[in-house]
Amino acid sequence: xxxxxxxxxxxxxxxxxxxxxxxxxxxxxxxxxxxxxxxxxxxxxxxxxxxxxxxxxxxxxxxxxxxxxxxxxxxxxxxxxxxxxxxxxxxxxxxxxxxxxxxxxxxxxxxxxxxxxxxxxxxxxxxxxxxxxxxxxxxxxxxxxxxxxxxxxxxxxxxxxxxxxxxxxxxxxxxxxxxxxxxxxxxxxxxxxxxxxxxxxxxxxxx
Numbered sequence: 001x002x003x004x005x006x007x008x009x010x011x012x013x014x015x016x017x018x019x020x021x022x023x024x025x026x027x028x029x030x031x032x033x034x035x036x037x038x039x040x041x042x043x044x045x046x047x048x049x050x051x052x053x054x055x056x057x058x059x060x061x062x063x064x065x066x067x068x069x070x071x072x073x074x075x076x077x078x079x080x081x082x083x084x085x086x087x088x089x090x091x092x093x094x095x096x097x098x099x100x101x102x103x104x105x106x107x108x109x110x111x112x113x114x115x116x117x118x119x120x121x122x123x124x125x126x127x128x129x130x131x132x133x134x135x136x137x138x139x140x141x142x143x144x145x146x147x148x149x150x151x152x153x154x155x156x157x158x159x160x161x162x163x164x165x166x167x168x169x170x171x172x173x174x175x176x177x178x179x180x181x182x183x184x185x186x187x188x189x190x191x192x193x194x195x196x197x198x199x200x201x202x203x204x205x206x207x
Contacts, residue, residue: 001049013058023061023099024050029078033068047086054088060097062090063151067103075100101152102191110189117193128192130181134161134168149181152191159185 012020024046028034031043038046053060062083066075080092092098118124125131130149137154138145147161147168148154158175161168169179176182183193 001045001052006052009053009058010056013056018059021059021061022053023063024053025063026050026079027065028068029064029075029082037065050088051086054086060088060090061099062092062097063099063101065103066100072100107186110186111194113183113189113193121193123193128183128188130183130192134165136165150187150192152187153185156185 009022026034026046027037034043034046035041050060050062062079064075064079066072070078076092076098079090079098082088083090083092090097129151133149135148135151135154136145137148139155145163147163147165148159149161149168150159153159159181161171161176172178175184183189
């Protein structure tokens with residue numbers, strides 16, 4: 001809500017309109033559970049920010065969590081009620097508008113992804129977020145930006161693709177091959193491929 005940030009966001013909204021979606025992390029639709037993850041007084045501050053984004057006309061999406069034992073249906077109903085109360089243009093029944101992340105354990109034993117998985121599951125490699133999206137992060141205390149292939153891997157150095165999108169497009173060796181990402185992390189199987197999760201905000205077709 002800082003003036004400089006709001007000014008920049010307004011410029012983006014003016015330039016890109018509904019071609020740009022802002023996804024906000026709201027860990028839970030209740031103050032108690034959201035602040036369990038984000039700390040005291042975080043809930044109202046986050047709501048105020050989403051209120052402003054909605055008011056100025058941004059296309060919005062939310063990212064929440066399902067690590068408190070409730071069903072996905074109950075979670076979606078809770079977010080839907082909050083969105084209605086706050087007059088947010090968010091359809092909580094749409095997995096693209098409300099992405100619910102399960103608790104992800106990097107130590108969990110997960111099956112290996114094989115080429116046969118795509119046919120069995122009726123998916124395409126191009127459907128996975130890291131096939132076409134990148135995340136640019138400036139970590140607290142760091143002087144540089146870093147490009148990552150996925151929102152689920154914000155701190156894994158093995159999946160850093162460089163400091164620019166141009167570098168990321170050429171990343172080769174290790175977890176990458178000529179800019180493409182190898183699905184070698186447990187989250188790739190547990191969430192993205194075998195777990196039916198979907199990080200991307202919306203489906204897009206090649207131009």
